[in-house]
Amino acid sequence: VEGPIGVGKTTLARRLADALGYPLMLEPVAENPFLDRFYTEGASQALPTQLFFLLHRARQLADMPSGGLLEQNLVADFLMEKDELFAKLTLDAQEFSLYQQIHSSLKLTPPTPDLVIYLQAPTDVLLGRIQQRGLESELQIEADYLISLSESYTEFFHYYDDAPVLIVNASEIDFAHNDLHFDHLLEQILNMEGSRQFFNPNPTLL
Secondary structure: OEOOOOOOHHHHHHHHHHHHOOOEEOOOOOOOOOHHHHHHHHHHHHHHHHHHHHHHHHHHHHHOOOOOHHHOOOEEOOOOOHHHHHHHHHOOHHHHHHHHHHHHHHOOOOOOOOOEEEEEOOHHHHHHHHHHHOOOOHHHOOHHHHHHHHHHHHHHHHHOOOOOEEEEEOOOOOOOOOHHHHHHHHHHHHOOOOOEEEEOOOHHHO
């Protein structure tokens, strides 16, 4: 499950893992000691923030049991490729070059997803959801950053063809509290065909 901050990735990933009985792999947001400082101080904390995420993902991949979890289905609230997307957005040229060197040296080979669910929502919706969940560090996130992030995701998925993609308009549906909304999306996921589909539900008809 992918998409910009506040769109509902982790909420949906948790519900999918529970409904399908699959293991859950989450992005280590709470564990990143640099993330709060990045949201409050900005570019000066971008490099350590990105490197923490990168190295943590490397450990997650290394900890996958060989011949076990890799052969099972699992749900994750991130794509490995998102690291470079955020790095391009937040690092300067020299920092990005260093990031690329470290990324290359790790020789990461994440499994290809069976399906990517890409959640989209307008900036005002993202800001509203960030305010609603009330994490102090995230309250410093500005609209301009979310706009740039959403544009980066749009460009990334325009060219992404490693796996089938279900693009979901998540602006008016509530996966967390509305079972009917969630069930409608789950049905769409289970019946996914082809390499790319769009799901634009009308909540008044659900």
